[in-house]
Amino acid sequence: LAKTTQPISMDSYEGQEVNITCSHNNIATNDYITWYQQFPSQGPRFIIQGYKTKVTNEVASLFIPADRKSSTLSLPRVSLSDTAVYYCLVGGTSGTYKYIFGTGTRLKVLA
Amino acid sequence: DAGITQSPRYKITETGRQVTLMCHQTWSHSYMFWYRQDLGHGLRLIYYSAAADITDKGEVPDGYVVSRSKTENFPLTLESATRSQTSVYFCASINRGTGGRPTNTGELFFGEGSRLTVL
Numbered sequence: 001l002a003k004t005t006q007p008i009s010m011d012s013y014e015g016q017e018v019n020i021t022c023s024h025n026n027i028a029t030n031d032y033i034t035w036y037q038q039f040p041s042q043g044p045r046f047i048i049q050g051y052k053t054k055v056t057n058e059v060a061s062l063f064i065p066a067d068r069k070s071s072t073l074s075l076p077r078v079s080l081s082d083t084a085v086y087y088c089l090v091g092g093t094s095g096t097y098k099y100i101f102g103t104g105t106r107l108k109v110l111a
Numbered sequence: 112d113a114g115i116t117q118s119p120r121y122k123i124t125e126t127g128r129q130v131t132l133m134c135h136q137t138w139s140h141s142y143m144f145w146y147r148q149d150l151g152h153g154l155r156l157i158y159y160s161a162a163a164d165i166t167d168k169g170e171v172p173d174g175y176v177v178s179r180s181k182t183e184n185f186p187l188t189l190e191s192a193t194r195s196q197t198s199v200y201f202c203a204s205i206n207r208g209t210g211g212r213p214t215n216t217g218e219l220f221f222g223e224g225s226r227l228t229v230l
Contacts, residue, residue: 034218043201043221044154087153089219097142097161097205099219100170101154 004088004102011108018075020105022088025069033064033071036087038104044087048073075107083109114138117202117222125230130189132225134202142205143185144219145169145177147198154201160185192229200225 005023012018024033032051036044048055050062050071061074075082087104091097115136124130134143141162146154146169156169158177166177174196176188185204189196202222 036219041199041224043203043224044219045221046218049218085153098156098159098167098169099144100156101146103153 003100004090006086006088006102006105008103009106009108011110012078013110014079015077018078018082018107018109020073020075020086020088020107021070022073022102023070024088024090027068027090031090033062033068034089035060035062035071035073036089036101038085038087044101047086078107078109080109080111083107115202115204115220115222117200117225119225120223121226123228123230124192126193127191130192130227132187132189132200132202132227134185134187134222136183136185136202136204136220138204138206138220139182140204140206140220141182143179144203144205145175145185145187146201146203147171147196148201148224149198157187157200189227192227194229196227197229198227200227 032049034049035047037047038044048057048060048062050064052064055062063072085104085106087101118133144159145157147157148154155171157171157175158169160166160179163179163182166179179185201224203219205219
């Protein structure tokens with residue numbers, strides 16, 4: 001199982017780009033990397049998923065280097081409503097479906 | 112409505128009592144999961160299930176029992192609740208992709224959570 005490591009917390013200001021990096025040194029060959037966002041008192045919700053290189057959707061970008069041992073979630077021009085906990089999750093196709101979340105990164109966006 | 116629902120949303124019980132938290136999903140997803148989240152902390156996997164009648168332990172299974180007689184339901188039972196089990200419990204599901212493994216889209220769908228307080 002690929003263990004993930006993220007910064008515990010980050011602060012940013014409205015309008016800035018925020019990059020959150022996740023380390024997953026023992027990622028398996030077929031594992032995908034998925035990022036979730038969680039607001040207080042809610043379940044996590046899917047943001048973005050990727051396997052390698054760069055993936056972009058309407059809310060975020062995901063950068064994955066060639067060795068896939070880390071990934072970076074990029075949130076462009078954050079707003080106060082982006083204040084949440086962000087989790088990266090690795091796995092899903094390597095023979096196990098035992099999804100273990102890491103500690104997550106608590107992002108606080110300041111006005 | 113389609114989706115994943117948990118009940119009850121809030122529960123207060125006493126030490127030693129049995130409590131069952133229900134999880135129901137309408138997508139016929141193969142995989143289902145139970146997580147607990149203590150105040151200010153991350154999600155910890157309690158149990159998971161690949162299909163009806165197939166369950167396995169997660170990170171913190173002690174004190175919990177699960178069953179999955181039907182694909183759509185995945186109840187979690189605390190046979191004798193303890194104060195340390197006070198937490199928010201989240202159920203999640205994901206569909207099976209090719210080869211019997213979770214789909215590569217990797218999107219876990221979570222319920223709204225069940226907040227349990229054990230006095």
